[in-house]
Amino acid sequence: MKHTVAILVEDLPGVMARVASLFTRRGFNIDSIAVGHSETPGVSRMTIIVNGDEQVLEQIMKQLNKLIDVIRVRDIPSDSIIERELVLVRVHVESLTVRSEIIQLVEIFKAKVVYVERNALTIEMSGDEEKINGLLNLLKPFGIREIVRTGMIAINKNSKNGLKP
Amino acid sequence: MELTGTEIIVECLKLEKVRVIFGIPGAAIMPLYDTFGKYEELPFKNVLSRHEQGAIHAADGYARATGEVGVCVVTSGPGATNLVTGLANAHMDSVPLVAITGQVPTAMVGNDAFQEVDITGITLPITKHNYIARKVEDLPLIMKEAFYIARTGRPGPVLIDLPKDVQLSKSNFNYPEKLNKRGYNPSYKGNLKQIKSAAIKIMNARKPIIIAGGGVINSKSSMELLKIVDKTNIPVVNTFMGLSSFPKNHPLFLGMLGMYGQYAANQSVSNADLIIALGTRFDDRITGNLNQFCRLTEIIHIDIDPAEIGKNIFAKIPIVGDLKYILQQLNNYLEEKKEDAWLTEINNIVEKDPSRKIENGSLLSSRFILESLNNFFAGEAIIVTDVGQHQMWAAHYAQVNFPRHFISSGGLGAMGFGFPAAIGAKIGCPEKQVICIAGDGGFQMNIQELATAIHNRLPIIVLLMNNGYLGMVRQLQELFCDKRYVSTLLAGNPDFVKVVESYGGIGYRVDKREEFMPILQEAHCKNEFVLIDCHIPQEENIFPLVKPDASINQMIGVD
Numbered sequence: 001m002k003h004t005v006a007i008l009v010e011d012l013p014g015v016m017a018r019v020a021s022l023f024t025r026r027g028f029n030i031d032s033i034a035v036g037h038s039e040t041p042g043v044s045r046m047t048i049i050v051n052g053d054e055q056v057l058e059q060i061m062k063q064l065n066k067l068i069d070v071i072r073v074r075d076i077p078s079d080s081i082i083e084r085e086l087v088l089v090r091v092h093v094e095s096l097t098v099r100s101e102i103i104q105l106v107e108i109f110k111a112k113v114v115y116v117e118r119n120a121l122t123i124e125m126s127g128d129e130e131k132i133n134g135l136l137n138l139l140k141p142f143g144i145r146e147i148v149r150t151g152m153i154a155i156n157k158n159s160k161n162g163l164k165p
Numbered sequence: 166m167e168l169t170g171t172e173i174i175v176e177c178l179k180l181e182k183v184r185v186i187f188g189i190p191g192a193a194i195m196p197l198y199d200t201f202g203k204y205e206e207l208p209f210k211n212v213l214s215r216h217e218q219g220a221i222h223a224a225d226g227y228a229r230a231t232g233e234v235g236v237c238v239v240t241s242g243p244g245a246t247n248l249v250t251g252l253a254n255a256h257m258d259s260v261p262l263v264a265i266t267g268q269v270p271t272a273m274v275g276n277d278a279f280q281e282v283d284i285t286g287i288t289l290p291i292t293k294h295n296y297i298a299r300k301v302e303d304l305p306l307i308m309k310e311a312f313y314i315a316r317t318g319r320p321g322p323v324l325i326d327l328p329k330d331v332q333l334s335k336s337n338f339n340y341p342e343k344l345n346k347r348g349y350n351p352s353y354k355g356n357l358k359q360i361k362s363a364a365i366k367i368m369n370a371r372k373p374i375i376i377a378g379g380g381v382i383n384s385k386s387s388m389e390l391l392k393i394v395d396k397t398n399i400p401v402v403n404t405f406m407g408l409s410s411f412p413k414n415h416p417l418f419l420g421m422l423g424m425y426g427q428y429a430a431n432q433s434v435s436n437a438d439l440i441i442a443l444g445t446r447f448d449d450r451i452t453g454n455l456n457q458f459c460r461l462t463e464i465i466h467i468d469i470d471p472a473e474i475g476k477n478i479f480a481k482i483p484i485v486g487d488l489k490y491i492l493q494q495l496n497n498y499l500e501e502k503k504e505d506a507w508l509t510e511i512n513n514i515v516e517k518d519p520s521r522k523i524e525n526g527s528l529l530s531s532r533f534i535l536e537s538l539n540n541f542f543a544g545e546a547i548i549v550t551d552v553g554q555h556q557m558w559a560a561h562y563a564q565v566n567f568p569r570h571f572i573s574s575g576g577l578g579a580m581g582f583g584f585p586a587a588i589g590a591k592i593g594c595p596e597k598q599v600i601c602i603a604g605d606g607g608f609q610m611n612i613q614e615l616a617t618a619i620h621n622r623l624p625i626i627v628l629l630m631n632n633g634y635l636g637m638v639r640q641l642q643e644l645f646c647d648k649r650y651v652s653t654l655l656a657g658n659p660d661f662v663k664v665v666e667s668y669g670g671i672g673y674r675v676d677k678r679e680e681f682m683p684i685l686q687e688a689h690c691k692n693e694f695v696l697i698d699c700h701i702p703q704e705e706n707i708f709p710l711v712k713p714d715a716s717i718n719q720m721i722g723v724d
Contacts, residue, residue, distance in 0.1 A: 010348060014297075018289060025290045055475065062472035068294040068314060071348045165347060 002031065003057045004076045004083065004154045007046040008038060008165050010069040018067050019046065028052065028060050032085075034151035043071065043165045047153045071165045076156050083154040086126045089136065092143030093119055102142060109135045120145060167335040170301045170327070171200035174265070177308035179208040180340050183236050185227060185592055187212045187220040191240020193280060194267030196332035198238075212592065212621065215613040217244050219585040221251025221264060222611065226586025228260050229572045230547055231593040232385070234315050235260070240267040242280030245326075246287065250579055252322045253291040257576025258406060259383060261320035263311050270330040271299060285326050293321030301334040309341050318351030319470040320383055351469060355486035355494065363441075363465045363482050364498030370439035370463075372507045373399045376422060376451075379406030379575070380444010380468060380488050387411065387568045389492035390443065396496065398503040400511055402430035404445045405560060409571035413544070413564055419511070420520065423451045424711045425557040428723050429518040431711070433511050435718035440464045444488050447477040448576065457716035467491055519709060519723055520561050528702050529678050531555060531630055535562040537682055538600065538628070541689070546598040547572065547590050551583030551607035553637040555630040557707045559602050581610030584627065588614060591623045598626070598689075605631040605658055615668040619694045626688050627696040629661055632703045640706050644721075661698040670694040 009015045016035065023030050031049040038045040050060055057075060064073045076083075093099045102121055106113055111125030125135055129152065136144070156162060168176065174197060178186070186209055190198040201207055214220035217239045224235030235255075239248060245266040255262045269278040285295045294314050296307045311323040367373055381390055387410050394401055394417055401411050402422040411418055420427030422434055434440065440462050445451065452458040455477060466473075466480035467488055474483040484491055515521060524532050535558055538546075544566035550556040550573040565571045572590055574582040587601035608629055618625055630636075639653040662672030671693055673684045681699070688695040708722025 014285065017286065021289045059472065059476060066470070066472055068346065068349045 001051065001053055003050050003052070004078075004081060004152070005048045005050060005057075005061065005064070005073060006076055006154060006163050007048065007064060007073050008071040008163055009044050009046060010071065011037070011042050011044045012069055015044070015069045018069060019064065022063055022067065026059070026063060028056065032149075032151035034153050036153075038165075040165050045163070047151070049152050072163050074161075074163055076154050080157045080161065081154050082157055083128050083152050084126050085129070085132055085152045086124070086150040087132055087136075088114070088122060088124055088148040089139060089144060090120050090122045090146040091139050092145055093121055094142070098142060102139065105135065105138050111135060166337075168338045169196070169200070169335050170298075170304055170332040171197040173301070173304045173336065173338050174308065174327075174332075175200055175204065175208070176338060177305060177340060178236065181234065181308070181312045183209045184233070185210040185212060186236045186238050187214050187223040187227070187589065188238035189214055189217055189220060189240070189244060191244045191267060191280070193241035193269055193329050194238060194244070194265075194327070196329060197265070197267070197327070210592070212617065214585070215616050216611065217247030218251055218581065219588075219611050219614040219617065221248045221262070222254070222582050222585035223589035223592070223614075223617070224262055224264075225251060225255050225260050225582070226549060226572055226589030227593040228255075228262060228589075229586070230569055230590035232569065233261075233593070234312055235262045235589065236265070237262070238265045240280065241269055241284075242282045245282055245284040248324075249287065249291065250577070250581075252288055252324065254574050254577040254579045254582060255322040256291045256293065258574065259320050259379060260322065261315040262322035263315050264322060264324045266324060266326050267332075268297070268326045268328040271328045272330070274328065284324065288324050291322075292324050295324040295326070297326045298328065298331050301331050301336040304331070304336070305338060305340050309344060310346065313344055313346075314349060318349070352485055353469075353487040353490060355467065355484040355491035357494065359482055359484045360491060360494045361498055363484060364495055366439060366463065366465060366482060367397065367399070367441065367499060368502060371504055372436060372438040372510070373397075373504070374433055374437040374440055375399050375401045376404060376434065376440055376442045376445055377401055377407040377410050378404040378443060378445025379410075381407055381410035382568050384444060384469070384488040385568070386443070386489040386492050389489055389496065393492060393496050393499060396501050397499055398508065399441070400433060400508070402434060404448070404451050405573070406575040407445065408560055409565045409568050412566050414566065419515065420518070421560050423717065424453060424713075425450075425560070425707060426711075426717070427518060427520050427561055428709055428720055429511070429515045429521070431717045431720060432514045435459065435716070436510065436514075437462055442466045442480075443492075444468055446470075446473040449477075452477065453711050453717035454714050517723065527678060529676060529681065529699060531558040531701050531705060532562055533678055534628060534630070534681060534699055534701070535559060537685065539564040541682070541685055542598060542600070544570075546570070546600045547594060549573070549583055549587035549590050549599060549601045551601075551603035552578045552580045553604045553607055553635070554640065554705070554707045555602050555604050555636075563602070580607035582607075584608055585611050585614045585617075587625050587627070588618050588623060591625050592621070601625055601627045603627060603629055604636060605629060605633065605655055605661070606635045612664070615665060615670065619668045619670040623694055624692045625694055626685075629696055629698045630701050631658070631661065631698055632701050632705065633658060634703060636705070637707070639704070643704070643706070661696060665696045670696065672696045672698060674698045674700065676700045
C-alpha cells in the first residue's frame with residue numbers, strides 16, 4: 001500500500017539526515033521524498049511517499065513524531081489528496097515527423113516543450129502519478145535520454161485538514 | 166557581564182543542579198576543563214574516569230541510582246567515539262544523560278582535522294536528540310533543552326558537540342526559564358475514557374496479570390502499583406528492566422518474565438486472560454516467539470511513548486501518558502477484588518518453579534553467593550550487575566526491596582557496564598551499600614576503572630563471579646553447538662586479587678562455600694573498595710531458559 005505522509009519540520013541543519021536515518025534504521029521504504037519551505041518562516045515541509053500496510057504507516061508516523069525537530073506529521077488519505085510532481089524529460093528526436101508526433105503528445109497531456117535541439121526535445125510536465133506515468137510510457141518508444149523528477153508533493157483537498165505548525 | 170562558552174556551560178550545569186560529572190579531558194575540550202580549574206569551588210564533583218566508556222557508564226549508573234540526569238564530558242574524536250556504546254545503552258534503557266563532547270574549531274569542521282569525527286552523525290540513531298553548538302549565543306538554550314529533553318517524557322541520552330572556538334567565545338548569559346519546543350510535547354495525562362475502559366476490563370477479568378516494566382521506575386510509580394495490587398490481588402511479574410519496581414518479597418510477585426525469566430512468571434503470563442502492561446516495550450526477550458505470545462490474551466498497554474504501543478504487540482486498550490498519573494486515576498475506578506481460582510492456579514504453578522526450591526549443594530554456586538548476599542544485606546543494598554549468566558542469576562535471586570536498587574544493562578546487554586555503573590551509583594548514593602556483581606569476562610572490559618574507584622576511595626564491594634569462561638556464550642555453545650567451546654575459555658585471566666592490590670585496593674579469593682560469608686563480613690567492615698574473586702563452578706548453567714524462537718511457556722530446565 002502506498003501512503004503519502006506530510007511532515008512539518010524545523011528548518012535546521014541535519015533535519016533531513018534525521019528523517020532519512022530513521023527510515024533506514026527502522027527498515028521503512030521511501031518511494032519519494034520532497035522538501036521545501038512552508039508558509040511559516042523557519043518551518044520546512046516534507047512530503048514522503050512510503051510503502052507498507054496500516055501498521056507500518058502507524059509506526060512511521062509515531063517514530064517521526066518522536067524526532068524533536070519534527071513538528072507535525074499527518075498522512076493524506078488517497079480520497080482527499082491533491083498530488084503533483086514536476087518532471088523534466090529529454091527525448092531523442094530521430095526525424096521531423098517524430099518531432100511533431102512528440103509535440104502532439106505533449107499538447108494532449110498539457111505538458112510543455114522547454115528546449116529544442118536538432119536531436120532532442122526537453123519537456124516539462126507536472127501532474128499526479130497517473131498523468132506522469134502516462135506520458136512517460138508514451139515517450140519511451142522514442143528513446144528517453146534523461147529524466148529528472150522532484151518527487152511527489154501533496155496537499156489535502158480539505159482546508160480543515162491542512163497542516164499548521 | 167559576558168561569559169565564555171565554557172563559563173556558560175559551568176553556570177548551566179550549576180543551574181541544572183548537576184552534582185557530579187564524569188569524564189576525561191583532551192585537546193578539543195581543554196578550555197572547559199581549564200575553566201573547571203579556575204573555579205575556587207567548582208559547583209559539582211569532577212570525576213576522572215580512565216576510559217570514556219567508563220565515564221558514560223558511570224554517568225548512566227549515577228542516573229539510574231538517583232533518578233537525576235547523568236553527565237559526562239569528553240574530548241573530540243576518539244573521546245567521542247568511545248561514548249557510542251554508553252549512549253546506545255542509555256538509549257535502549259531510557260536513561261537520562263547529557264554527554265558533552267569537544268569538537269575541533271568550527272572553521273576546521275569538515276576538513277578531517279586531527280581528532281575530528283562527526284559525532285552527531287554517528288550518534289543520530291542512539292540518542293534521543295543531539296546538537297552541535299555552532300554559536301556561543303546558542304549555548305544556554307541548547308543546554309536547557311538538552312537537560313529538559315533528557316529527563317522528560319521517555320528519558321534518554323542527549324549529546325552536545327562543542328567546538329573549541331565556541332568554548333572560547335564570549336556572550337551574555339541568560340538562562341531561559343521556560344521552553345517552548347513545538348516539536349516536543351510528551352503527553353502526560355492518559356485518556357480518561359480509555360482509563361475507565363481499562364478499569365472495567367480489569368474488574369471483569371478472571372485471570373489478570375500485571376507486567377511491570379522499567380517505566381514504573383522512571384515514572385516513580387511503585388507506590389501506585391503497590392496500591393492497585395493490594396486492592397485487586399492481581400499478581401505481578403517484572404520485565405528485566407522493571408526489576409526493583411515491585412518488592413520481590415511481595416506474596417503476589419512471581420518473578421521475571423522472558424527468555425531467561427522465571428517459570429512462574431512465564432507460565433502465569435501465558436495462562437492469563439488479561440495483561441496489564443506498564444511501561445514496557447514488549448522486547449523480544451520478553452515475548453519469545455511473537456506469533457505465539459499470548460495470542461488469546463487481551464492487553465492493556467500503558468506507556469509514555471506512543472511508538473511503543475502497537476509496535477510489537479497489539480493492545481486492546483492503549484493508554485499513552487505518565488504512568489504515575491494514569492495509575493492514580495485508574496485506582497479511582499477499581500474496586501477490591503480477588504480471583505481465588507486464578508490465585509490457586511498460580512500457586513500450583515509457583516510450586517513447580519525451580520527458583521523457589523531450595524538448592525542443596527556443596528559448591529560455591531552463584532545462587533549460594535546471591536542468597537548469602539540477601540542474608541547479609543536483606544535487600545537494602547544497591548545491586549549493580551554486568552552482563553551475562555551472573556546477571557540472570559542476580560535477576561532471579563538477588564533480593565531487592567526498593568526501586569532503583571537493581572541496576573543493569575538491559576536492552577543493549579553491554580558487557581563492561583556493571584563496574585563503572587557501580588562507581589556512578591556509589592557516587593550518587595554514598596550512604597547506600599553498592600554491590601557490583603560481574604563476571605570475569607565483562608569485568609575485564611572496563612577493569613581500568615579500578616583506578617577511578619580506588620583513588621576516589623569508593624567502598625564498593627565487587628563480587629567477581631569467576632568461572633574462567635564467557636559463561637553465557639559457553640552455555641549456549643554447550644546447549645546448542647554440541648559443546649564446541651570456541652573462543653569462550655578465558656585462558657590468560659589475571660590474578661584478580663593481585664590486580665586490585667596493585668591499584669591499592671583490597672582483594673580476597675573465595676573457593677569454598679564456607680569461606681564466603683566470613684569474607685563478605687570482613688569486606689563489609691573494611692568500608693573500603695573490596696573485590697571478592699569468587700571461583701564458581703566452571704560450567705554452571707542458568708536455567709530455566711526459552712530457546713530462541715520458542716514460546717515463553719516452553720522452558721528448558723524445569724522438571
